[in-house]
Amino acid sequence: xxxxxxxxxxxxxxxxxxxxxxxxxxxxxxxxxxxxxxxxxxxxxxxxxxxxxxxxxxxxxxxxxxxxxxxxxxxxxxxxxxxxxxxxxxxxxxxxxxxxxxxxxxxx
Amino acid sequence: xxxxxxxxxxxxxxxxxxxxxxxxxxxxxxxxxxxxxxxxxxxxxxxxxxxxxxxxxxxxxxxxxxxxxxxxxxxxxxxxxxxxxxxxxxxxxxxxxxxxxxxxxxxxxxxxxx
Numbered sequence: 697x698x699x700x701x702x703x704x705x706x707x708x709x710x711x712x713x714x715x716x717x718x719x720x721x722x723x724x725x726x727x728x729x730x731x732x733x734x735x736x737x738x739x740x741x742x743x744x745x746x747x748x749x750x751x752x753x754x755x756x757x758x759x760x761x762x763x764x765x766x767x768x769x770x771x772x773x774x775x776x777x778x779x780x781x782x783x784x785x786x787x788x789x790x791x792x793x794x795x796x797x798x799x800x801x802x803x804x
Numbered sequence: 805x806x807x808x809x810x811x812x813x814x815x816x817x818x819x820x821x822x823x824x825x826x827x828x829x830x831x832x833x834x835x836x837x838x839x840x841x842x843x844x845x846x847x848x849x850x851x852x853x854x855x856x857x858x859x860x861x862x863x864x865x866x867x868x869x870x871x872x873x874x875x876x877x878x879x880x881x882x883x884x885x886x887x888x889x890x891x892x893x894x895x896x897x898x899x900x901x902x903x904x905x906x907x908x909x910x911x912x913x914x915x916x917x918x
Contacts, residue, residue: 744906794846
């Protein structure tokens with residue numbers, strides 16, 4: 697099956713710092729989404745981004761489908777950004793597979 | 805509804821009992837997915853439906869697990885003869901179309917088997 701790897705696995709930031717999270721996938725995909733799992737366990741959709749670049753406030757994402765990776769940028773991080781960030785891909789079989797996750801801790 | 809709704813939110817059951825977890829997807833959503841997430845892990849695919857048809861159940865861990873969506877809307881995930889290793893969060897998600905639209909998750913059902 698498809699492999700979805702995220703890096704780094706853990707990240708600690710000072711409030712106000714910027715960061716880049718990476719998602720690599722091993723095969724062609726029809727869809728890619730980024731999610732934020734907050735400390736209360738809610739899984740919140742951030743971006744639906746099978747290709748190209750999107751921005752939403754302090755967050756932006758870029759997917760280069762031909763090179764099989766996606767990047768999530770967080771600027772001016774806040775403590776509320778803490779949690780686990782997942783990328784997830786949909787394959788030709790229409791299954792959504794999650795990556796290994798990046799655990800982000802933002803300290804004040 | 806406004807979002808994907810799951811019930812119960814928390815369930816504690818004794819080993820050997822059967823449990824049924826319910827998912828009410830966003831109105832009009834064709835695709836419905838079930839996932840399991842153990843503590844500290846990412847969500848693991850179980851099964852998915854398009855309308856009432858179960859398209860893929862390859863992620864169901866064994867034959868104690870089953871899912872149905874008889875009218876193409878509400879879905880039920882049933883675990884028979886529960887075991888302690890079944891303890892996890894069970895997440896449901898839905899989307900408008902197959903593989904080409906945003907997938908939205910519910911808040912999950914926490915299952916603890918004692």
